[in-house]
Amino acid sequence: MRIDVLTLFPAMLDGFLSESMLGRAQEAALLEINVRNVRDWAVDKHRTTDDRPFGGGAGMVMRCEPVFAAIEAVQTPGCRRIYLPPDGAPFTAAKAEELSRQQHLVLLSGHYEGIDQRIRDTVIDEEISIGDYVLTNGTLAAAVVIDALARFIPGVLGEEKSLTHESFTRKLLDFPQYTRPAEYRGMSVPEVLLSGNHTAIEKWRTVEQERKTRQVRPDLLK
Numbered sequence: 392m393r394i395d396v397l398t399l400f401p402a403m404l405d406g407f408l409s410e411s412m413l414g415r416a417q418e419a420a421l422l423e424i425n426v427r428n429v430r431d432w433a434v435d436k437h438r439t440t441d442d443r444p445f446g447g448g449a450g451m452v453m454r455c456e457p458v459f460a461a462i463e464a465v466q467t468p469g470c471r472r473i474y475l476p477p478d479g480a481p482f483t484a485a486k487a488e489e490l491s492r493q494q495h496l497v498l499l500s501g502h503y504e505g506i507d508q509r510i511r512d513t514v515i516d517e518e519i520s521i522g523d524y525v526l527t528n529g530t531l532a533a534a535v536v537i538d539a540l541a542r543f544i545p546g547v548l549g550e551e552k553s554l555t556h557e558s559f560t561r562k563l564l565d566f567p568q569y570t571r572p573a574e575y576r577g578m579s580v581p582e583v584l585l586s587g588n589h590t591a592i593e594k595w596r597t598v599e600q601e602r603k604t605r606q607v608r609p610d611l612l613k
């Protein structure tokens with residue numbers, strides 16, 4: 392799978408993309424990620440990418456020319472061009488899984504007050520928000536989308552089965568996890584986890600998942 396990220400702040404992704412599972416996924420050619428600086432497509436001598444909003448108001452808006460040129464330079468037939476704004480559709484595990492099956496994604500990060508509406512109207516296929524809050528720019532949002540979808544690409548996680556019990560996979564949150572030592576500062580690991588009885592362990596985990604989901608995210612059970 393190929394992903395092109397269009398941003399004004401490519402350096403924000405340097406460490407993120409080279410570490411851990413994403414770094415290994417690229418080394419194994421499961422994922423190709425290209426980070427492009429939208430400023431490289433600026434058309435004027437000052438290489439500006441933003442201008443004042445028509446109609447007045449605070450802030451600046453990203454201009455059409457560099458963004459259209461950047462998208463047109465990287466897009467391929469059938470690719471999905473995604474803008475990341477706070478007023479997009481909420482990002483979910485189901486969306487991450489769906490995106491992981493695409494051949495090529497273009498992720499556009501905005502800045503300032505956002506981007507010229509004509510970009511959204513013509514060269515964007517989908518808009519995704521990572522939550523009900525406002526970031527200073529969309530680069531971290533692109534990172535969140537890449538990280539979440541990469542986990543669904545076969546081979547990216549060492550152990551495929553680690554996805555099956557995870558939060559949201561079955562509309563349930565995850566169960567509590569423990570590791571050695573079995574006793575730490577007077578706190579013991581639940582007895583059932585040390586029993587070796589796999590049926591009892593599965594049952595305990597399901598009960599814990601339901602308890603946690605009821606307590607923290609009752610909306611998932613509806």
Ligand SMILES: C[S@@+](CC[C@H](N)C(=O)[O-])C[C@H]1O[C@@H](n2cnc3c(N)ncnc32)[C@H](O)[C@@H]1O
Pocket residue numbers: 475476477478499500501502503504505506519520521522523524525526527528529530532
């Ligand atoms: C300061 S925000 C623009 C906010 C815009 N004026 C509004 O109120 O909807 C600048 C950029 O950050 C990114 N961004 C901010 N919040 C985001 C969120 N919750 N999800 C995804 N991207 C976000 C978008 O790419 C946006 O263009």
